Structures are given as C-alpha cells and as structure tokens.
Amino acid sequence: MSRKYRVMIIDDEQSARKLLGASIDWESLNMEVVGEAASGIEAINIIDELRPDIAFVDISMPFMNGIEFTETATERYPNLIIIIMTAIDQFEYARKCVSLPVFEYMLKPMVRAEITKVLERAKDKLDVNVEAWDRSRKEQDETANAEADATDRIKKYVEENFADPKLNLAYVAQHFGFSSSYLSRKFKQDTGVGFVEYLTEIRMAKAIQIAKTKTKMYQAAAQVGIPDPNYFSRCFKKYTGVSYSEYAS
CATH class of the missing domain: 3.40.50.2300 (Response regulator)
Known part of the structure; x- marks a missing residue:
C-alpha cells in the first residue's frame, strides 16, 4: 500500500x-x-x-x-x-x-x-x-479529463463555425450531446467566461479584421454570423468602445 x-x-x-x-x-x-x-x-x-x-x-x-x-x-x-x-x-x-x-x-x-x-x-x-x-478517484479523473477534452473541442468548434448564424448555446449543446444548462455551467467553469461571451468575442475579433477592409456593416454582420445589423452594431460598440462606422472609416 x-x-x-x-x-x-x-x-x-x-x-x-x-x-x-x-x-x-x-x-x-x-x-x-x-x-x-x-x-x-x-x-x-x-x-x-x-x-x-x-x-x-x-x-x-x-x-x-x-x-x-x-x-x-x-x-x-x-x-x-x-x-x-x-x-x-x-x-x-x-x-x-x-x-x-x-x-x-x-x-x-x-x-x-x-x-x-x-x-x-x-x-x-x-x-x-x-x-x-x-477506483472512484480514477473514474472521476477520467470523467474530468473527458469533460475538459470536450470543452477544448467545443472551443475549436466555435472558432471554426462562428459565422453560422444558427450557432448558439442550445445548438452547440445539442451537437455535443449536453443539456444547455450543463454546457453553460461547465464551459464557464473550465474557461472562466460564459459561452455567449466567448462566442461574441470570437465574432467581434473577426469583425474588427473585417472593419479594417472598409466592408459595409451589414456585410460584416453576416460574415460573423450575426444577420441583424442593429444587434451587431450594439455588440461591436460594446466590445470596441466605438461604432463600426467609426472603426471602419
């Protein structure tokens, strides 16, 4: 022993x-x-x-x-x-x-x-x-490792599919076989940020790149998976501190 x-x-x-x-x-x-x-x-x-x-x-x-x-x-x-x-x-x-x-x-x-x-x-x-x-401890470690791997796979999935307007918490939870409430709690626990916040950050980081090319706002909104220009505008200003038009000018 x-x-x-x-x-x-x-x-x-x-x-x-x-x-x-x-x-x-x-x-x-x-x-x-x-x-x-x-x-x-x-x-x-x-x-x-x-x-x-x-x-x-x-x-x-x-x-x-x-x-x-x-x-x-x-x-x-x-x-x-x-x-x-x-x-x-x-x-x-x-x-x-x-x-x-x-x-x-x-x-x-x-x-x-x-x-x-x-x-x-x-x-x-x-x-x-x-x-x-x-044996309990080993099973718990294996479960924790599997869940951590799942979180990494979810982050990668979001990074690769952020432009899909259907992408949201419920959609991703269903894709990976989790309940929305479990995924929300687990994602925040593993990453320190909420799922919606993480998705928005990915989209806004891409939107900043697009703004530098002088692309029109409605086109930029569609390219990052937010087809509603008004909502996109609010998100962009909250994320950057300036409006899309100011940033793109």
Missing part, C-alpha cells in the same frame, strides 16, 4: 497501552501506532491530528467511556474501524450496543494471536476500501 494504516490505542491504563503497542508486529500488517490516549475525551481532542484508520478503545474509562467515544468518533469518521476492549463482566453490556459501528469486541486480557487475526481482518477491509476509493 502507498501508506501504512494508522492505529490509535485508547485506554486509561498506561500499562495496557504499552503492552498492546509492544506485543504486535505492526510492520508485518502494514500498520503503525500513531498515538495513544488515556480517555475518550483526550482521544477526541487529538483524533483530528492523528487521523487513525483503526482505534482500540477500552470500554471503561473516566469522563467519556468507550461507547460514548465510539458514538462521537464515528459520526466524524464513519470509516474508522473501532475495536472495543472490555473485561468479561462488561462484555454483555458491550454486546448490547449492537447499533454502534463496532468492528470487533475483544475480552481482556487479550491474546496476541487473536489480536493479530482481528487486525488482519481489519486490514482486509481497509484494503478493499482503499481499492474502491482509488
């Missing part, structure tokens, strides 16, 4: 924390203990910094017990794997909390081989989650 899975140990007994940390071959499981906490309250305060994938949680702790910690932590991190540690006299109480997203309940004192088996199952689950996340 690209990174080791992060493990947090939450127990009010320091000796229990140290024993668990020292008794497991974390390296062989592609895991590392990244932090400890002596209470649920302390754990909640540092969990954002530690970002664990797995948390061993003692059920009986002062101020905030393991069940309360699980309720709070899994609201914030729904994919966090919780392994509850409990003494035998508390086991039935722990098992009654079946509505909580607890991965496993383990009786103290825990046996190294049993802990390792639980961790192997936890690793399998994490591996599946990571593979699925990498």
Whole structure:
C-alpha cells in the first residue's frame, strides 16, 4: 500500500497501552501506532491530528467511556474501524450496543494471536476500501479529463463555425450531446467566461479584421454570423468602445 494504516490505542491504563503497542508486529500488517490516549475525551481532542484508520478503545474509562467515544468518533469518521476492549463482566453490556459501528469486541486480557487475526481482518477491509476509493478517484479523473477534452473541442468548434448564424448555446449543446444548462455551467467553469461571451468575442475579433477592409456593416454582420445589423452594431460598440462606422472609416 502507498501508506501504512494508522492505529490509535485508547485506554486509561498506561500499562495496557504499552503492552498492546509492544506485543504486535505492526510492520508485518502494514500498520503503525500513531498515538495513544488515556480517555475518550483526550482521544477526541487529538483524533483530528492523528487521523487513525483503526482505534482500540477500552470500554471503561473516566469522563467519556468507550461507547460514548465510539458514538462521537464515528459520526466524524464513519470509516474508522473501532475495536472495543472490555473485561468479561462488561462484555454483555458491550454486546448490547449492537447499533454502534463496532468492528470487533475483544475480552481482556487479550491474546496476541487473536489480536493479530482481528487486525488482519481489519486490514482486509481497509484494503478493499482503499481499492474502491482509488477506483472512484480514477473514474472521476477520467470523467474530468473527458469533460475538459470536450470543452477544448467545443472551443475549436466555435472558432471554426462562428459565422453560422444558427450557432448558439442550445445548438452547440445539442451537437455535443449536453443539456444547455450543463454546457453553460461547465464551459464557464473550465474557461472562466460564459459561452455567449466567448462566442461574441470570437465574432467581434473577426469583425474588427473585417472593419479594417472598409466592408459595409451589414456585410460584416453576416460574415460573423450575426444577420441583424442593429444587434451587431450594439455588440461591436460594446466590445470596441466605438461604432463600426467609426472603426471602419
């Protein structure tokens, strides 16, 4: 895996924390203990910094017990794997909390081989989650790249067909198989300008070139795909700051 899975140990007994940390071959499981906490309250305060994938949680702790910690932590991190540690006299109480997203309940004192088996199952689950996340992310990247390519193709299409008076947002959207609203939003997102603004800029840039040849306005309007001379005149003045006749004179 690209990174080791992060493990947090939450127990009010320091000796229990140290024993668990020292008794497991974390390296062989592609895991590392990244932090400890002596209470649920302390754990909640540092969990954002530690970002664990797995948390061993003692059920009986002062101020905030393991069940309360699980309720709070899994609201914030729904994919966090919780392994509850409990003494035998508390086991039935722990098992009654079946509505909580607890991965496993383990009786103290825990046996190294049993802990390792639980961790192997936890690793399998994490591996599946990571593979699925990498596959979502890959699909999203592919979709984003395809959409970016589509935007480039639309820009090229507009540059090559700006003189067609039928060319507008709806026409281009239909040509490329998008809805008008989606194309409008996506085009602005990818280019920083609206589709209509982009089309008008292309047409007006060409109109400026035509004006330099002393071509009459109605002819210039037709050549850039705006058959209405009045609308063309307004667009030209808005774009250049002067009227077409002034520019062409």
